[in-house]
Amino acid sequence: MNQNEILNKNLNQLNNNKSHQMLVRDRKSLEITGVKKIESLNSEEFVLETILGYMTIGGQDLEMINLSIDKGEILISGYVTKVEYYDHQDSIEAPKGFFSKLFK
Secondary structure: OOHHHHHHHHHHHHOOOOOOOEEEEOOOEEEEOOEEEEEEEOOOEEEEEEOOEEEEEEEEEEEEEEEEOOOOEEEEEEEEEEEEEEOHHHHOOOOOOHHHHHOO
């Protein structure tokens, strides 16, 4: 089991917080509550599942500074250029095959 799987398991078990909030400070840091799962993270993009849906944070030199498993909170630093919400159903679209494109 890798580190992300362990963090996500603990977040799901211990996240009793029913509130989701986001605080951006000068586009240099971002505090988020109500985090259920960390889907992926790298220096340019974080994808999180929150209690209100999925969230993408884009930017430069992003890094996770603090993660509170008990509270479902995360602190991200770096230059934030994008914060986007989307529903899980919106992001999963069946790929269209050759015949479905041909016979519209």
